Amino acid sequence: MFDKNRTKGTLILDGDVFSKLHQELISKFRVKYEIDSNLIIDYQLYGFNNFDEKLPSIKKMIDSENNLYLNGKYLYNKWRFYKNGSKLIKLSREFSFAYFHALGYKDVYDFLDRSEFINDKDRSNQYGIFEKKIISNDKEFYVGYYIGENKSIIKTKLTVSIGLKEVEWVLYYWEDSKLSTFVYHGTILDLRSVITVLFRKENSNTDRDAYMSIYYGNEKVMHKPFLKGIYAGYDFNVQPVSGEIVFQRVSSTTEQDEIAQSKGEISPVLENYLYNKRLIIQNLLPQNILELSSYSQYMNNVERIQGYYYGFSSASNEQINFIKITIFKSGKIKLIINNNLYFSGLLQIDNNDLIFISKLESLDRKLKLSIALNGNPEEKLFLTGYFMGAFELGSINAGKFCIMNIKSIDKKINLQDEFLQFENNNSSFLYSDLFKKLIALSEVKIEKKDNKKETSFLNNENLKKEQSNALNRIYGDYYLIYQEKESEKNIVNEININLEGKAIMKQDQFIYSGNALSFSGGLLSLNFTTQNDSPFYFQIMIFIGKHSSETANYFKGVANFLNNDLRPTSYTVFLIPKNKFVNTYSEKEIEDFNYNQVFITELMKIGVDLGVKSE
Incomplete structure (x- = not known):
């Protein structure tokens, strides 16, 4: 029966x-x-x-x-x-x-x-x-997470009927207090160790198709607390998008709805893992190969600086390191430090012919390093730049470097002998020449050390405490204010810093995202690397000392970024906690100030002088 x-x-x-x-x-x-x-x-x-x-x-x-x-x-x-x-x-x-x-x-x-x-x-x-029991009601329930619009986490729910090869995928979007729901129904196209699903718009309540591929593992293995996969579809601007999605298994559809439809906090582990794991294809068709991206037209600048380089770096712990850098035509870069640390990465070309930025990682992917390289074409002999990252586990370092193309080095100089001489007594012809360049780059003269390698200036425990203490003191909402030199216009941006070190900055229609890092001595670095999901670089260095957003009226520092002409620009900036204003004015009133005299007067009350006289 x-x-x-x-x-x-x-x-x-x-x-x-x-x-x-x-x-x-x-x-x-x-x-x-x-x-x-x-x-x-x-x-x-x-x-x-x-x-x-x-x-x-x-x-x-x-x-x-x-x-x-x-x-x-x-x-x-x-x-x-x-x-x-x-x-x-x-x-x-x-x-x-x-x-x-x-x-x-x-x-x-x-x-x-x-x-x-x-x-x-x-x-x-x-x-x-x-x-014959072709129909099966066996179902598995999952709550899914992926990066959506404006880099926010979108919650979804996935119901899988393996026997029927059916999948239901429901997406939830919160806009203010309104919840929008999009439902996809699809059929599993293939089931080995991977579930592949095509969601047709005819079977869903949306106007577009979607695709998903999930690693499911052995069908007989019942314990699957998490699944990982990729999705492909379109965003609200009808731009093709894809990215990674993570599903966590739950026991019932009731638990599924309770988690997926809530506005509650998402695990920071998930948010950290999924960050930047979204690819957007802009809805602009390139007419030639140089229009593939905003920086493709500058690839000739990479060709200009390609080659093999030797040089030295000076770190914030006063340690001098011998470095070798290889730059390839494609923008690939390899870095060797002291002949025993190997890093590789890709140069990201900024929208000008001067600055190259790269994120590198060691061969085992445990150590990370970021460098900014000055590719000034007027400099025929040297390439200079800055670095920040980890040379060893549990320590952070930052500093400057100067390198020389080996074609520019006198052929009579034996580079291996030069390095051995440097290792033994910190002196060699090449080291002396490049070290002068490093000193010229530095705002504070670097004292040459006679002793050999020193331990890093932060051990792992100190680093964790330093970062945690600083973020606990300064997380929150701020105004970033500076005066534009050319127009004398007062620029006001909004910044949010969270406890995980994530930083968001809003300026008119632009949204910048990045991170916040603290350094020994009370320095705070805000590094914004994307502008509306496109590569960008905007760095702010602020001295916070031992103060917090509660004890200080404002923090003062320097911002480095590209102006409208895509030229490197530096401004003195003020980071002001929003709570210094809300006691007197509402958020709407602050917006309506439009940088006028009332706003300037209020800034001067708490000690911020933008260089504009108040009436």
């Missing part, structure tokens, strides 16, 4: 039984509207795309009988599947009962028993499908 409840939610019909169902729907349509269906074009007959809702259609007939608003193309697609040779036709959700209700039947069993279109062979075949 079979259980009728097995067909709840999803129904698999024998192909000939579905054909008879379709035939009876067409027959009722002809009688109801007294019109020959053969005279009506398909999209009007079934009710999809640009059909006229006022004219007769099967969709209109079914909707009126069920008090529902159904997708008319669903029946059309199923009919095409059958005509193309499908032996089994699967009806999901409301479609598993709506067609029968429209014909006056309670359900599929009532249809099989009473329909004049069904014969004994049809009944036997359909009941045979039920008895």
Whole structure:
């Protein structure tokens, strides 16, 4: 015996039984509207795309009988599947009962028993499908997370029916206090160790298709607390997007809804893991290879500086290191420090011909290093730059470096001997020459050390305490204020710093994202590396000392970024806690100041002088 409840939610019909169902729907349509269906074009007959809702259609007939608003193309697609040779036709959700209700039947069993279109062979075949237990109600419930618009985390829920090879994916978007829901239904195309799903818009309540591929592992292994995969689709601006998505398994649909629909906090582990794992293809077609990106046209500058370089770096712990750098035509860069630390990365070309930025990692990917290289074409002999990162686990270092193309080095100089001489007594011809350049770069003269390598200026425990203490003291909302030199206009940006070290800055229609780092001695560095999801660089160095956002009226520092002409620019800036204003003015009133005299007067009350006299 079979259980009728097995067909709840999803129904698999024998192909000939579905054909008879379709035939009876067409027959009722002809009688109801007294019109020959053969005279009506398909999209009007079934009710999809640009059909006229006022004219007769099967969709209109079914909707009126069920008090529902159904997708008319669903029946059309199923009919095409059958005509193309499908032996089994699967009806999901409301479609598993709506067609029968429209014909006056309670359900599929009532249809099989009473329909004049069904014969004994049809009944036997359909009941045979039920008895073979083709339908399975085994489901797995997951809550999913991925990076969406404006780098915010989007919560979703995923329901997988492995037996039926069905997937339901629901996305939740919060806009202020309003929750928007988008529902996708798809069929698993392949199931080995990877679930591949195509979500067609015809089977969903959205106007676009989506694709997902999830690593599922061995189907027989039941313990799967987490799944990871990739998605592909379109964003709100109809730009192709893809990225990584993480699913966490839950026990029931109730728990699934409770987590996915809540506005509660997301695990910082998830937020940190998914950050930047989203790819956007801008909806602009390049007309030539130099328009592939905003910096493709500057690739010739990489070719200009490609080559092999030797040189030295001076670190904040007063340690001098011997370095070798190889720059390839493609922008690949390899860095060797003291002949025993190996890093590699890619030069990101800034939108000018001067600055190159690269994030490097060691061969085992445990050590990270960022460098900014000055590629000034007027400098024929040296390349100079700055670095920040880890030379060893548990320590952070920063400093300057100066390198020389080996073609510029006198061939009589044996570089290996030079390095050995430097290792032994910190003196060599090459070292002396480059060290002078480093001193010229420095704001404070570097004292040459006679002793050998010293331990890093921060050990792991001190680093954790320093970062944690600083973020606890300064996290919150701020105004960043400075005066533009050319126009004497007062610029006001909004900045948010959270406890995890993430920093967001808003300036008119631009949104910058990056991180906040603290250094020994009370220095705070805000590094913004993207502008509206495009590569950018905006660095702010602030002296905070032992103060906090509660004890200080403002913090003063320096900002380095590119101006409108894409030239490196530096300004004195003030970082002012928002709570210094809200006691007197509302947020709306502050916005309406429009940098006018009232705002300047208020700034002067707390000690900030932008160089503009108050009246």
